Amino acid sequence: MKVGKxxxxxxxLVAGSLWAAAADRYIHxxxxxPTNHELVRVNVPLALAEKVIPAINHGELHDGKIQCGHFTAxxxxxxxxxxxxxxxxxxxxxxxxxxDNDVRVAKERGQLVVHVIDKKSKENVDVxxxxxxxxxxxxxxxxxxxxxxxxxxxxASAGDVTLVTVTSQEENVRIWVDSNNSDK
Amino acid sequence: MILLxxxxxxxxxxxxxxxxxxxxxGFIHVRVHEKHPGGHNVxxxxxxxxxxxxxxxxxxxxxxxxxxxxQQLLPVVDAAIPELQKCRDGVLVEVIDPGEHVLISKxxxxxxxxxxxxxxxxxxxxxxxxxxxxLHQIAEANGAQD
Numbered sequence: 001m002k003v004g005k006x007x008x009x010x011x012x013l014v015a016g017s018l019w020a021a022a023a024d025r026y027i028h029x030x031x032x033x034p035t036n037h038e039l040v041r042v043n044v045p046l047a048l049a050e051k052v053i054p055a056i057n058h059g060e061l062h063d064g065k066i067q068c069g070h071f072t073a074x075x076x077x078x079x080x081x082x083x084x085x086x087x088x089x090x091x092x093x094x095x096x097x098x099x100d101n102d103v104r105v106a107k108e109r110g111q112l113v114v115h116v117i118d119k120k121s122k123e124n125v126d127v128x129x130x131x132x133x134x135x136x137x138x139x140x141x142x143x144x145x146x147x148x149x150x151x152x153x154x155x156a157s158a159g160d161v162t163l164v165t166v167t168s169q170e171e172n173v174r175i176w177v178d179s180n181n182s183d184k
Numbered sequence: 185m186i187l188l189x190x191x192x193x194x195x196x197x198x199x200x201x202x203x204x205x206x207x208x209x210g211f212i213h214v215r216v217h218e219k220h221p222g223g224h225n226v227x228x229x230x231x232x233x234x235x236x237x238x239x240x241x242x243x244x245x246x247x248x249x250x251x252x253x254x255q256q257l258l259p260v261v262d263a264a265i266p267e268l269q270k271c272r273d274g275v276l277v278e279v280i281d282p283g284e285h286v287l288i289s290k291x292x293x294x295x296x297x298x299x300x301x302x303x304x305x306x307x308x309x310x311x312x313x314x315x316x317x318x319l320h321q322i323a324e325a326n327g328a329q330d
Binding site for chain 2: 024036037038039040041042043044045047048051052054055056057058181182
């Protein structure tokens, strides 16, 4: 019993450390240009982004929310649509095939997946958004706002995920979240 | 004799406390190496605790070269620095260009900037706490100018 009491602080300390380590998550951005060998790497702790975003009040970004100029949602209930999509079975929602580009929107493994192929510029864009993040983006917003602060909070509790991949002849872009403090 | 010993202990104690206070916030390292023949090599190590004090003696009109929106940036700095202090050491930003390499990283309680291009190499290491207090002072001086 005494040993148990003595071990308790140690167990709490270890559990606390593990929790802290798990909470330490990073968003990574990597932009590379295969032709001129330029490379940009950015590694930002999500906790830092979560604190900094609400402190920026400049341009379209205010109080952690960004105003999207071309995004009209006056007569569309985005929350209802997202809720319907969340409960919908997995599969393809939208497939557009045009001479210039192909667009595919689907729900895969509980995530919203958007895949765009621009045939002219030979550019591939893949966007993966966990549902909780997509919902956080619009949960406490009105009109043409997106809640970046809430999305970052939601990202912190989502698993490791590649959010954006852009592959083209000119440059490759990858944005992802994991628990590593470097992109290696 | 005893009086002298007491005096010595007092002086030594004051020196130790002053040294500890000066080095408590860490040190600012600046190293510049110009690559061209006859280029300068500059290396500076300054206690970070001295910077806010030194800024008091800089004429206010010399501080008005700071960006006009520095005051607006202070909430961002205040929000970022405590989180940066908490986060693990590592690379925050790296830019590799055919002619230039820029690395911004966090090491210990400092932010470290390394630039290596055709002309020079620059290494700057500044304790995060010094960044915060110095920017506040510069912004205040700018505010007083306005």
